[in-house]
Amino acid sequence: xxxxxxxxxxxxxxxxxxxxxxxxxxxxAQIDESGEFPMDLRxxxxxxxxxxxxxxxxxxxxxxxxxxxSIVVEExxxxxxxxxxxxxxxxxxxxxxxxAGSAEQQDRYLPRLASGEWLVAFALTEAAxxxxxxxxxxxxxxxxxxxxxxxxxxxITHGSVADLLTVFALTDPGAGGTKGMSAFVMEADTxxxxxxxxxxxMGIRGSPTAELTFDDVRVPAANRLGAEGEGxxxxxxxxxxxxxxxxxQAVGIAQGALDAAVSYAAxxxxxxxxxxxxxxxxWMLADMTSTNEAARQLTYAAAARVDASAADLPYWTSSAxxxxxxxxxxxxxxxxxxxxxxxxxxxxxxxxxxxxAKITQLYEGTxxxxxxxxxxxxxxxxxxxxxx
Amino acid sequence: xKIVVCIKQVPATGADKRYTDDLRxxxxxxxxxxxxxxxYAIEQxxxxxxxxxxESVTYLSMGPEQAxxxxxxxxxxxxDEAVLVTDPALAGADEWATAKVLAAALDxxxxxxxxxxMASDDARGSLVPGAVAxxxxxxLLSYGAExxxxxxxxxxxxxxxxxxxxxxxxxxxxATVTDxxxxxxxxxxxxxxxxxxxxxxxxxxxxxxxxxxxxxxxALTRVTDARPPEEKSPTERLENLPAAExxxxxxxxxxxxxxx
Amino acid sequence: MSNDIxxxxxxxxxxxxxxxxxxxxxxxxxxxxxxxxxxxxxxxPGAADGAAGLGAHGAAxxxxxxxxxxxxxTYAPAAVAxxxxxxxxxxxxxxxxxxxxxxxxxxxxxxxxxxPVRSARMRDGTLETEQATLQGSVITTSTPAEGAPxxxxxxxxxxxxxxxxxxxGSAEVSQASGAEKSAFTKATVAESHEADARxxxxxxxxxxxxxxxxxxxxxGFAPLxxxxxxxGGAVGASRAAADAGWIPYQLxxxxxxxxxxxxxxxxxxxSGAIQHRVGMQTAEHVVAINRDPDAPIGEFADLFxxxxxxxxxxxxxxxxxRRKEA
Numbered sequence: 001x002x003x004x005x006x007x008x009x010x011x012x013x014x015x016x017x018x019x020x021x022x023x024x025x026x027x028x029a030q031i032d033e034s035g036e037f038p039m040d041l042r043x044x045x046x047x048x049x050x051x052x053x054x055x056x057x058x059x060x061x062x063x064x065x066x067x068x069x070s071i072v073v074e075e076x077x078x079x080x081x082x083x084x085x086x087x088x089x090x091x092x093x094x095x096x097x098x099x100a101g102s103a104e105q106q107d108r109y110l111p112r113l114a115s116g117e118w119l120v121a122f123a124l125t126e127a128a129x130x131x132x133x134x135x136x137x138x139x140x141x142x143x144x145x146x147x148x149x150x151x152x153x154x155x156i157t158h159g160s161v162a163d164l165l166t167v168f169a170l171t172d173p174g175a176g177g178t179k180g181m182s183a184f185v186m187e188a189d190t191x192x193x194x195x196x197x198x199x200x201x202m203g204i205r206g207s208p209t210a211e212l213t214f215d216d217v218r219v220p221a222a223n224r225l226g227a228e229g230e231g232x233x234x235x236x237x238x239x240x241x242x243x244x245x246x247x248x249q250a251v252g253i254a255q256g257a258l259d260a261a262v263s264y265a266a267x268x269x270x271x272x273x274x275x276x277x278x279x280x281x282x283w284m285l286a287d288m289t290s291t292n293e294a295a296r297q298l299t300y301a302a303a304a305r306v307d308a309s310a311a312d313l314p315y316w317t318s319s320a321x322x323x324x325x326x327x328x329x330x331x332x333x334x335x336x337x338x339x340x341x342x343x344x345x346x347x348x349x350x351x352x353x354x355x356x357a358k359i360t361q362l363y364e365g366t367x368x369x370x371x372x373x374x375x376x377x378x379x380x381x382x383x384x385x386x387x388x
Numbered sequence: 389x390k391i392v393v394c395i396k397q398v399p400a401t402g403a404d405k406r407y408t409d410d411l412r413x414x415x416x417x418x419x420x421x422x423x424x425x426x427x428y429a430i431e432q433x434x435x436x437x438x439x440x441x442x443e444s445v446t447y448l449s450m451g452p453e454q455a456x457x458x459x460x461x462x463x464x465x466x467x468d469e470a471v472l473v474t475d476p477a478l479a480g481a482d483e484w485a486t487a488k489v490l491a492a493a494l495d496x497x498x499x500x501x502x503x504x505x506m507a508s509d510d511a512r513g514s515l516v517p518g519a520v521a522x523x524x525x526x527x528l529l530s531y532g533a534e535x536x537x538x539x540x541x542x543x544x545x546x547x548x549x550x551x552x553x554x555x556x557x558x559x560x561x562x563a564t565v566t567d568x569x570x571x572x573x574x575x576x577x578x579x580x581x582x583x584x585x586x587x588x589x590x591x592x593x594x595x596x597x598x599x600x601x602x603x604x605x606x607a608l609t610r611v612t613d614a615r616p617p618e619e620k621s622p623t624e625r626l627e628n629l630p631a632a633e634x635x636x637x638x639x640x641x642x643x644x645x646x647x648x
Numbered sequence: 649m650s651n652d653i654x655x656x657x658x659x660x661x662x663x664x665x666x667x668x669x670x671x672x673x674x675x676x677x678x679x680x681x682x683x684x685x686x687x688x689x690x691x692x693p694g695a696a697d698g699a700a701g702l703g704a705h706g707a708a709x710x711x712x713x714x715x716x717x718x719x720x721x722t723y724a725p726a727a728v729a730x731x732x733x734x735x736x737x738x739x740x741x742x743x744x745x746x747x748x749x750x751x752x753x754x755x756x757x758x759x760x761x762x763x764p765v766r767s768a769r770m771r772d773g774t775l776e777t778e779q780a781t782l783q784g785s786v787i788t789t790s791t792p793a794e795g796a797p798x799x800x801x802x803x804x805x806x807x808x809x810x811x812x813x814x815x816x817g818s819a820e821v822s823q824a825s826g827a828e829k830s831a832f833t834k835a836t837v838a839e840s841h842e843a844d845a846r847x848x849x850x851x852x853x854x855x856x857x858x859x860x861x862x863x864x865x866x867x868g869f870a871p872l873x874x875x876x877x878x879x880g881g882a883v884g885a886s887r888a889a890a891d892a893g894w895i896p897y898q899l900x901x902x903x904x905x906x907x908x909x910x911x912x913x914x915x916x917x918x919s920g921a922i923q924h925r926v927g928m929q930t931a932e933h934v935v936a937i938n939r940d941p942d943a944p945i946g947e948f949a950d951l952f953x954x955x956x957x958x959x960x961x962x963x964x965x966x967x968x969x970r971r972k973e974a
Contacts, residue, residue: 015580049577062577425904483761484754506904515761515801518721518751527834528721528752531744533897543838546744547897549660549849555719556838567887567904568897608760608796613789617780623946627954634953635963638935639971641951645933647855647912648879648968 003297003304005067012068016075019048028080031206032352037161038206041083045076046116054091054098055114059106066303070248074296077252078259081356082206084252086119088245089158092364093120095238096166096183100226109164109185121162122242123212124235127154131369133235134177138214140169140184147171147184147224149192149217157363159210160195163188167214168235171228181231185223192217203355240314241306243364247299247320250328250360254292257335257353261285264339264348281338288331295324315377322370325360332357389442389537391433392499393467394490394520395426395449397458422458425505427465427572432535432565433503434466434573441537444468446497450478450489456588463583464575470586471497475593477600485603487519492596495524501542502562506531517564527557533568650734651684654799656727656741656749657702657710658720662694666852667741667806669705674768674809675739676706681770682736688819689713689730689738691723703819705812710819713827719835720745724752725827731757733825735799737768737775742803742907743851750801752832760792763803764907766930775800784929805930806851807909843896848882850899855881855912858901858928861888862917862938862957869895871961872916878968884908886915886924902927916957920945937961 005013024041031038045051053069055061064072069091077084094113097106112118129135138151149169153159165186172180186193197211226234262285265276275281302316310316332354336343343350361367379386398421422430436442445467449455452474459470473493478485494502502524507514521528529535532544533552543556544563575583593600624641626634642648653675657668668688675686685708690699692715699710713726727749731738738753740746742764754761762768765777776791792800827833850856857876859869869883876883883899890900901908902924913931918924920936920943928934929948936949937957946952953960 011580012577015575015577019574047576048574049579053577062581064577484758487755514747514803515751515754518748519755521832522724522752522755522830525831527831528748529835530721530748548840549898551841551843553837553841554839555835557835608758608793609762609790609800610793611788611790612776614786617784617787620948621950623949624951625946625954626951627941629953629955631955631959631963634955634960635967638951638953638960638964639967641935642912642968643971647933648971 001304001308003067003300009068009071013071013075016072020075020079024076024083025079031080031082035205037208038083042086045086051087051090051116052114053087055110059110059114061114066306067300070244070299070303073245073248074252077249078256081249081253082204084249085157085204085207088249090120091245092242093122093166095242096225096234097185099237100183100230100234118163119158119161120164121156121158123153123156123159123165123167125153125155131366134232136168136170136177136181138169139173140171140182145221146218147221149214149219151214153212156210156212157207159212160198160208168231178232179229182228183225183231183234184219185225186219190217202358204359239364240317243321244299244302244306244317246360246364247324250324251292251296251299253353253357254328254331257332257350258288258292260350261335261338284334284338288334291327292331295327298323312377314373318370318373322367322374325367328357328360390444390499391436391442391501391503392446392448392494392497393429393433394502394504395447395458395462396423397449397451397455398423422461423505425507425567428567428569429503429505429565430462430465431572432569436537437466446471448490448493450486459588460583461575463586464579465573466579468586470588471591472588473591477593477603480607481603482607482609483515484519484608487516487523488603489596489598491520491523492598493591494520500559504564506564506566517562521562527561529555529557529561529563532563532565535563535565651682652687652735653679653682653684653737654687654689654735655739656746657688657690658745659690659692659694659698662698664698664702667743669811670809671739671741671804672702672705672707673812674804678737678768678770684736685709687711689727693717699821700818703817704815707819710821711824712821713824719837721748721752721835722833724749724832725830726824728753728756729825729827731799737800737802739802739804742805747803750803753801758797760796760800762790762800764805765802766805766808768802777802784926805907805909850882850884850901850906850908853882854910855879856884856908856910857881857914858884858886858918859889859916860886860918863889866894871958875961875965878965886918915945916961918945919943
């Protein structure tokens with residue numbers, strides 16, 4: 001198993017970078033300021049086959065390996081974190097179907113997701129159930145050939161623009177969240193479903209984060225993924241993989257900020273010298289680049305393990321997301337620092353990148369949850385028995 | 389209908405370019421791309437495929453082995469196959485030799501239209517298309533903003549001093565198009581992946597029935613000197629002036645040079 | 649071997665193009681150095697009647713290739729026949745028509761090709777040319793190789809030679825000898841469309857006021873037109889303005905548009921990207937007006953004014969008018 005990028009990976013990176021710099025970067029500031037979802041860029045990415053990278057060729061995707069998928073996310077995030085969420089969430093929402101759907105369900109849904117014709121969202125989190133997924137309350141009650149969904153979800157990325165959603169709800173409330181939850185696929189135009197509100201956020205402002213309400217929403221039983229009660233397992237298996245996209249996103253955001261800081265410091269003169277020639281600044285840049293490189297390489301190492309179906313997958317993906325998210329926050333903060341006053345104003349992109357970086361420490365499992373996962377994996381490796 | 393698009397791999401715009409000590413264009417170690425003006429020819433050919441007029445597009449290039457990269461990039465945009473003519477005897481080939489090789493390859497490929505961009509970025513070789521047409525004894529339809537094929541003939545829309553004309557000739561033809569064709573498409577990811585599987589053949593001079601002797605030393609011109617351009621006097625800058633004052637200073641500047 | 653210098657003289661609507669007059673002067677200059685005669689290859693509507701008049705512009709002789717209104721490339725076979733008759737060089741304008749004819753000569757007769765050149769002279773009996781290559785970053789000097797066939801084909805940029813003023817004399821006119829059969833003659837004009845406004849040929853303008861993306865729209869060109877009128881010059885544009893539909897494509901200056909060599913070029917709201925630069929970098933004096941102090945045009949302009957073109961240009965127009973009236 002290798003996780004050194006190949007010539008094909010380099011070619012892919014160059015292609016996405018060119019597209020990102022020419023078509024996405026010019027839109028980034030405007031998207032952030034207006035908070036609009038960039039539908040034009042969604043179409044561009046679909047056209048360029050960049051929304052189908054995690055889908056197999058038989059479903060109309062390009063079946064790229066996980067390193068390649070990370071590179072796509074990284075290069076887009078480098079210029080705009082909001083837009084990078086489009087391929088990220090397309091994978092997140094589709095993973096339950098890929099991991100647990102029947103062949104028929106996969107054939108029914110995946111091709112339109114791979115082509116980007118439909119956007120898909122992942123509806124797990126509730127107002128009172130964030131880190132504590134098991135305390136989910138939304139219910140799915142069996143009624144003949146249907147399930148009737150009642151409840152609400154909060155903080156669902158793309159929830160208001162998705163055509164399809166993978167939804168998690170309790171089919172057996174008495175059994176508790178870990179055993180009583182099931183997963184469903186639901187089309188957005190189903191009666192009773194609404195996205196009444198989107199959040200006003202610190203960063204990734206062009207990405208709609210929605211509150212969703214389900215009012216006697218009927219979903220055919222044929223839309224259930226896996227067996228009743230498997231929902232929690234499916235959600236965790238999904239997040240074990242999808243959090244790697246966040247690691248790649250964080251690496252990309254940090255890289256964009258680093259590049260901006262270098263470019264600015266090389267140009268700006270104070271006290272008769274270029275800012276980039278001051279030792280103090282060089283030390284900061286060295287820390288920024290070496291830690292982000294470590295985050296990147298750990299992300300690729302984790303990606304290789306995903307493709308190898310490693311048994312200790314969560315150790316790798318959680319470590320990558322943990323490291324990359326924290327690095328991105330530090331790097332973007334330092335980038336603002338290097339630009340000084342100019343780093344604080346909207347004329348330069350680094351303040352946006354800093355605001356965008358923060359979410360990588362929060363979603364798809366907070367850094368605290370990642371630490372719990374990594375600790376458990378470590379202790380399991382070390383043969384330390386679980387707390388009795 | 390079949391189109392062959394002739395493309396050239398050139399150094400990237402803005403990359404450091406130099407002449408070697410023996411005063412040939414030094415192409416080593418410089419980022420290479422498809423000649424930007426050839427991308428419009430590729431785009432025009434692919435549009436004719438999109439609208440069903442043309443069934444097959446082949447790319448043809450003459451250059452060093454490395455030029456196959458440009459052909460793969462073209463295939464990533466669309467098209468079916470590519471041919472690279474490469475031979476050590478072709479190093480330093482001038483426009484005539486280039487035209488001779490392309491003409492021989494085109495005779496072998498026998499397309500309805502041999503399509504090219506209007507000039508090459510580096511050596512400004514705008515004579516190749518016309519020379520190819522002369523050697524193959526085919527009509528030349530040049531500088532088209534658009535190419536249309538119908539009823540056994542080809543037409544290009546060409547700007548004139550006062551408007552535009554449609555110039556027509558019976559197929560087969562040699563044609564060139566300008567950047568007014570419209571923005572060339574990006575290669576999609578599937579395109580890039582598919583390009584790796586599309587056939588790319590390499591031909592030598594032997595395959596074309598040409599000899600190095602007839603082409604070697606075929607350079608009919610000699611570069612006797614290469615130097616950087618004259619040092620320009622430094623730019624005078626006017627900044628942060630109210631409009632009226634700027635206007636006065638500009639007018640003074642023009643007057644001093646007897647331009648007004 | 650003849651020491652004559654041939655040149656293409658395009659006629660349209662009964663009159664010679666400016667390129668014809670420039671090349672006549674250039675050919676005459678070279679011919680005086682080579683000891684031969686300047687010979688026009690005249691084609692297009694009015695060529696038969698107008699060929700003799702080229703004598704006042706420097707031509708000793710003129711061969712009429714044809715008088716009809718048909719695509720210039722269809723005159724290639726006749727040009728080939730004339731070139732076979734001998735000569736040291738054939739000058740062609742670096743325009744689409746000129747390049748087509750030059751290419752036909754090179755391809756049919758295997759001739760050395762030069763240019764587009766910015767100067768040409770005879771040195772010790774041999775042709776020597778100077779041209780900018782690699783987007784102006786290198787100037788090369790070239791000559792025909794030993795034993796190369798003649799004539800050499802030389803593409804010449806506009807404004808390289810200056811037409812003769814107040815000359816007299818009449819060129820000796822002859823008809824082209826039988827043209828060879830060639831597929832080039834199969835091109836015909838299927839349709840012809842005139843634009844509503846007559847556009848000035850920028851290649852002939854000695855003062856150009858050009859607008860780019862910064863002009864913002866069709867109406868934005870109005871102050872530029874006023875300035876051009878006050879200066880007695882023409883309006884041009886960058887590709888961005890042409891693509892946006894603000895002005896006709898005939899006014900686009902640049903790599904894929906017109907290459908101009910005015911004595912004064914004023915660029916307003918033009919960033920100066922390389923593709924535009926190669927179309928105007930040989931202008932004698934370059935003035936640029938741009939809001940962006942880092943615009944690339946600021947590096948090669950002679951005078952760079954950082955400011956709002958919509959304020960500065962009207963003020964400049966007024967100042968110029970004031971001075972002209974005074």
